[in-house]
Amino acid sequence: MSARPARINLERLLSRLEMLGEIGQVIGPNGERGCARLALTDADREGRDLVVAWMRELDLDLHIDAIGNVFATYLGLEPDLAPVMTGSHIDTVRTGGRFDGNLGVLAGLEVIHSLQDAQIRPQRSVTVAFFTDEEGARFAPDMLGSLVYVGGLGLEEALEIIAADDGARLGDELQRIGYAGPVPCPGVQFPESFVELHIEQGPILEDEGFGIGVVEGVQGISWTELTISGQSAHAGTTPMRLRHDPVYAAAVITTFVRDLTRHHGGDQVGTVGRIDIHPNLVNVIGSSVTMTVDLRHTDERVLLDAEQRLEQICAEVAAEEGVEISHRSLARFEPVVFDSEMVRLVEEVAKDLGHRTRRMPSGAGHDAQMLARVCPSAMIFVPSINGLSHNLAEDTHPSDIAAGAEVLYEVLTRRAGTPLTASGVPEQE
Amino acid sequence: MSARPARINLERLLSRLEMLGEIGQVIGPNGERGCARLALTDADREGRDLVVAWMRELDLDLHIDAIGNVFATYLGLEPDLAPVMTGSHIDTVRTGGRFDGNLGVLAGLEVIHSLQDAQIRPQRSVTVAFFTDEEGARFAPDMLGSLVYVGGLGLEEALEIIAADDGARLGDELQRIGYAGPVPCPGVQFPESFVELHIEQGPILEDEGFGIGVVEGVQGISWTELTISGQSAHAGTTPMRLRHDPVYAAAVITTFVRDLTRHHGGDQVGTVGRIDIHPNLVNVIGSSVTMTVDLRHTDERVLLDAEQRLEQICAEVAAEEGVEISHRSLARFEPVVFDSEMVRLVEEVAKDLGHRTRRMPSGAGHDAQMLARVCPSAMIFVPSINGLSHNLAEDTHPSDIAAGAEVLYEVLTRRAGTPLTASGVPEQE
Incomplete structure (x- = not known):
């Protein structure tokens, strides 16, 4: 496998994960480097500003909606077609890690950056998004931004939510950090499909020796x-x-x-x-x-x-x-069942890239389960070391991050349609 | 029973319980009148000062020892004999009642007051005591004052104890409230016997319809x-x-x-x-x-x-x-077994006075279990309404208070020896 030219730039992705992880960084008693970037706090704003700056550097088409979800689009050859979308969230729990959510957003950004580096422009546009308050650690319920985006919760109702801890009103905090955007909620043009890369947050893949989890649905x-x-x-x-x-x-x-x-x-x-x-x-x-x-x-x-x-x-x-x-x-x-074709695509791609795959449900909730209400959706899991997540010690091996990001690259490009998609598949090496 | 002339003045006893209960009074959500007089706080000092004033009014022989235990003695005809002692404590837990401890101290005082009213001077002196920090709610362990008095814990060690909540040193607090007395600890002349009147703090007497609990020991x-x-x-x-x-x-x-x-x-x-x-x-x-x-x-x-x-x-x-x-x-x-003769005396007296009695262990710890190390000891229980104690709603019917105080009177006087002791027993009515 090592002979195959990398689709993505792992160093760049790890470096961005590192930089984002430094915002709201929390050092544990044994030197664990975790994060506290609760939704719509100053730390969240700083994290958002950093990721948005990276999006701007890539000259992406940037949109912020009324609940603070951020969408950055690399326009395709046929920009009128619905884009393929990836993404996740960058808010964390109070004693969270550097990968939960962040990996999905920054790997999506890395896929786009790599496409640009390789001067590949797919048929469909590719959008990377981060959704507001996925954790629900400050404002309940969780997966709030994606829920509002798909129309599962009214915008006005969401803006009135009060933080359990500090009593702040969600709408006020959104204004305060400058992320109450002009794009209406729910969304008007939903994506052609959605795929989210995420750490497993559990021990199964590591315990059973699999490299990629093919997520069939959410419990x-x-x-x-x-x-x-x-x-x-x-x-x-x-x-x-x-x-x-x-x-x-x-x-x-x-x-x-x-x-x-x-x-x-x-x-x-x-x-x-x-x-x-x-x-x-x-x-x-x-x-x-x-x-x-x-x-x-x-x-x-x-x-x-x-x-x-x-x-x-x-x-x-x-x-x-x-x-x-x-x-x-x-x-x-209720349980969510992901689109069978999307699931099969993730599995096929991961196998094509030489990974041992395991079909599994997600035990945790994710933005992808909200997106599944409006478009074919799926998820890619990579192993969590010792199964730890929502924990300062949350970690994932760089090789697994690379594997996950390459599977994401391949799923997005196959779905978006590009003549060069097949150039790097293992069969040709 | 009502025809028999009362040994004690119930109105006076209830009035003193009321007055002491007003110090550190806590009113509950349903109007319950409880107490917070944690050991060696200002409220405890105020309570001590009030009880000591009552002791002085009766011209009792007053001694305060080095751990703050207070002993008030009504001298007998033979003052060189070891006294019979009664007593309990006046400190409370944070959400305590008006009877736990207080009843035993004020009923002992009432017995002496009634003896004086009737111009009865027993052979042996009668001492009423209150012991420091029985609850242990501020300074652990509980039953601290009586433990130090009987030599179970060294004075110096006890004075160094730090309050869990406010970090105060026991010795400093004792000095501050003016109750670090000159009498050495452990005691030198221990009493001839000790009997403590206390509320049951449990539901058994009420539940089973008994008026007086004859306490055989402590669990x-x-x-x-x-x-x-x-x-x-x-x-x-x-x-x-x-x-x-x-x-x-x-x-x-x-x-x-x-x-x-x-x-x-x-x-x-x-x-x-x-x-x-x-x-x-x-x-x-x-x-x-x-x-x-x-x-x-x-x-x-x-x-x-x-x-x-x-x-x-x-x-x-x-x-x-x-x-x-x-x-x-x-x-x-370890479990404490009270002196069998003392237990039999309590039972005999209570039956003589026409009460349904039940032998029972004490589930809670009491000063009497410490005194049991140095002299024959026993306890008298009266029912707690709904079994409640360490609760603002702690209460006992006045008729049960009267019954307990009269049993106490009779046990003390029989033990102290007085020619007039038999004057009020039911057989003569």
């Missing part, structure tokens, strides 16, 4: 917040038979969630990530517990079944322990 | 803090088989604690009151959990067995889930 997500009300009492003086202990109820539900994943098996995942006890003291039986249950599955019917079983165990434990349990849905997304 | 207490280290990862992208989830491990341990109490039955209680997850987010598998396990039993062998089983389940779940679990003992007190 359905069900987030439920449970509030359990019991009766606070003295841990020493209250006999077991008179207790109404919400912490015990929370523990029963937590072990149930694990049992449920064993029962459903396969792709079913279930997680209790948050438990808040009041008053949370060693010698006091809790008065109340707030906890979250995160259930995901690729099959909507299985996900519905899991939700139903969760409700059932809650009713059972509430009756048994004499506590009250109320439910609140924090998020609910 | 052994074992507090363990467990720190569970797992591996933080994305809740959507990490397959179940690759997880090392400390939250799941914590849930297994929590349900085990409940199973353990079922297994041991009887007086065994076990509580998980505190669980702190890091990072505690809906879509992130926890990296670590800190939790506490509170185990109590009246039988040291059973408590040791419970601790051993807890260690075993921790080892099992650690191996199974691939997490690390470390243990730290936060507190460990």
